[in-house]
Structure formats: structure tokens, C-alpha cells
Amino acid sequence: MSSVTSTLALPQRQNALVVAGPGQLSLHQDTPLPPMAPDMALVRTVAVAINPVDAKMLDYSPAVGSIHGYDFAGVLVALGSDGPTHLSIGDRVAGAVHGNNSLEPRVGAFSQYVGATAELLLKIPDSMSFEEASTLGIGLATAGLALFRELEIPVSIEALIDRPEPEKDATPNAAFVLVSGGSTATGTRAIQLLKLAGLRPIATCSPANFALVLGFGAEKAFDYRSPDCAKEIRAYTRNGLKYALDCVSESDSAQLCYGYNEVQ
Template identity: 45%
Template structure:
């Protein structure tokens, strides 16, 4: 099979704080030895797309993390069994100060071959575009940071696992993985999304609007809760999680830098992760989000995506609900704005390129 790669491409570029513009005649990313070049078919918006451009914009960088498409070029030293034309999905480091030409919101993207998932024949590109960031992030959170049993282990822990922001794409993936690791997930979200999280395995749901939310969870779990994953990471969410964790203490993990003033219990170990460290590149964003290159995170990603591929192949991963939008690359800015204004709930916005 021969894939014709053009000399240039259209891409959504960061032009200033929270500002974007579709640009033509951009370079196609150069493919490293361990990478594949993917012709993008569909992309999905994540909160980080708008947040990173607002807090740490890199003028000229390509935006976007989540994508699905077909393999257009193979690096010379890839370790995963892939061929031209294979349907794949993944996530990539968008708004990357060190690689301006590479981001999901474009026509072609380069990604490490071992960090892609082959899309099942029964799944559309649009559905698959919702998976990359969630699979990578939840893998890092549950199995690298918190060191839960593998979702392939079939263990029954008979313990609770709290997910704040449970109806987000990260939250719904975390619920599924926690169930497969033998835990009983407790979901904190809006009541309108209770049915969604329960359908994925949540054993109990709580409304974050309730002034007694944390105390209610503490009572429900009989003072035994050890693990809390915070997909929101603000003052309110961290406070609720800390109230919910049992008196013996435990682990609080957020997906963004957490407000340090809310670390009010010495018996709880707080931490936050950035999925971008899975690429073993320094995250040279503004202070607060900056991370050094981490080879161990890259090594974890290599193994985790083998596990994730097996789960996907066996039908154990249910993608997040999504809404297919119109406008292609030209429509993405409106979608980013909707997400930043919290006008989107329990749904990912997906665009066909």
C-alpha cells in the first residue's frame, strides 16, 4: 500500500493566550525512528486544549491531543506490529514548545508507535478519537501513581475507590478501570449524570453541590476510603475528597496541580500527574504545570498500552459519550470555547477532519 503525503498541511495553531487560528502551508511532522505518521480522520476536544493555550501559550504551536486516523508512514525502528493503512487512535503533546509542527488538530500527526491503539473493526474513527487521552491518563493515575492491581488481574479488592468528576471522560474511564481492578467505585458528579456512571459500574453516586458531600461519602464507606481520584482539582473538589477519605488516611491524586492550601491532613498523601510525561519530553509550560522528562513514565506507557490494547480488543472499554460536530478544523475553536465555559457536560466534542 502506498500513501501519498503532501508537502504541507492545514493545522490549528496557537496564536496567543487562549487564541487559535487555522493556518495553511504548515510542515508535515518529521517522523522519528520509533514513531508513525498518522493521517488524521477525527479529533476530540479535551479541557487541556484550551487551558494550556490560556495559561502557557506557545505561539505557532499546533493544538490538540486526541485523534484517530490511519497510518501513513512508518518509522525505521518501531516495535509495535503496524502497517500502512492501519486504523489507530492515540494522544499527543499538543501546544508543545519543543515541537511546534506536531499536534492533533491537523491533517497529519507523528506519535510513538507503541503509544497507539489499533481501532477495532466495529468502532468508528469518531468514537476512537475519544479514547487516547483518557486511556493514557487513567493508566498513569491508577496503575503508575496509585499502583492499583492490573485491570487484567481479576482481583477482588473489596474496597472503595472515589472518583470526583466521574462523568468526565477521565472519570468514566477511571470507573471502568477501577471495576476491572476489583474496586467498588463511588462517583461524584451532577445528578443528571448518575445513570451514566452507574451504567459503567459506580456502586454509589453523590452530588458535589451538597454541602455535606464529603461527610456523606465518609459515612457511606464506614471510614474506610483510601483512594480518591480528583478529575477537577479545585478548592471545592479537593476539600470534599479530603473529608471523604477515612481517618487512617490515604491517597489523593489529581489530574491538575492541586491547591496546596487544601492539603489539610498529614495522613493523606497528595499528588498530581500529567499524561504528557509519558512521552519522555520536558513539559516546558509555565511554572505550576512544568515537568521534567521522565524515562520511567515512558517505560510505563510502553507496557500500559499493551494492556490497554488487550482490554480494547476484548470489548472491555466503553468509550465516553460524544457529539459529532460540524466544521472540521475550522469549527474546533468554537468547541474549545464551549468546553472552557463549562457548556459541555458528560460528552466529548468530536470533529471529522
């Protein structure tokens, strides 16, 4: 059994929302706490976020008897023996876990205590609320994997650590990156990462969200409903769009992303 550090008296059981069937959750008031592996941390939940994956996985792939939920934020109350040294009991943290998981049925965000891989937890700055931090997990992880591993943008994620927010716009020869669905949770995080990386993020969204994406760092916003959207993007980038990230991931949005990048 691994050594676990905690300065708090922890309960043996907790309240949790457990998968009861397709599209169905049930409140259980006697669910055991998740087991602690050496690389895990236990977090007392303060806030959770709702993702499309919460609904889609519950509808189409329910793991009956498993705790549901992915994104969370809370207070670190226990740390496994192999946990990272930058974390301490009492830290305010946020992260994501794979809820609705038949292989780990006692791990899920919709519970009073969440068992998470300690290395993947994010320490919450004092200026950020638990509610705000709870929205980071899936969106930030998705944006990071998509940009740095799949698209392989010309900046490493390690290079962004401790990099200050840029005080001026990207250089004119920096690569354009389209974030389709820029006002989504993943989209806004992708825009911030791209801006920090010194690239030129542009975004599609509804006009009602133009101010939102521009505030997060998009250089230009385009109305995805406009029949001239692709033409406007090609004109703005002078047919120089280098990358496209589809944060909507439906057939129409994928087709539009290809259309934006067609040279006319």
C-alpha cells in the same frame, strides 16, 4: 535519516491550526508535515477531541507557531523503522500528542496529519467510531497514570491486558475507590479500569449523570453538591474508603476528597 514504511503518496504540506497568540489559533494551509523519527508513526486525522488542556495551555502558555491539539484518531499512513510490529499501514488508531509545543512545533492533533510516538497508539476496534476513539488519549492516559503510578492501586496495569470484563460484582473485601468527577472523560475511564481491576469504584457527580457513571461500572453514585455527601460516602464505605482520585482538580474538589476520607 530513519527508514519509513508507507504505501501511500503523502503530501509535503498540510492544513493545520497553529497557535497565533494567547487564546488565538490561525488556519495555515502550507504547514510542513512533521518529521519522522524511527519510533514515530504518521496518522491521517479523521477526528479530534477537545480537552480542558487545549484551552488552558493556549491561554496561559501559547507556543506561537506551533500546531495545537492533543487527542486524535485516524488512519495509520506511515511507520518509522522502530515502530511496533503490531501496527500496520491502514490501521485505525487513536492517541494523544503534546500540541502547542515549542520543542516540536510541527506535532499537534489539529492538523491533517499527526506525528505520534508509535508505541503509544491504540488500535481502534471495529465497533468503535473515530469520533469515540478520539476521546481516549488524554483521559485514558491520565486515569492510568493516576491509578497505577500515583495511587498504586493493588493491581498492575499489565494484569489487565486481555482480561475479560468481570461478569459479577467485586468481592465485598475489595478496596473502595472514589472517583470524584466520575462523569468526566478521565473519570469514566478510571471507573472502567477500576471495575476491570476487581475493585469497587464509587463516584461523585451531578444527579443528571448518575446513570452515566453507573453504566460505566460505578457501584454507587453520590451528589457532590449535597451537604451530606461526605457523610453518605463514609456511611456507604463504613469508613473504609481506601483511595480517592480527583478528576476535577480544583480547590473545592480536593478539599471534598479529603473530607470523604475523614473517619467520623
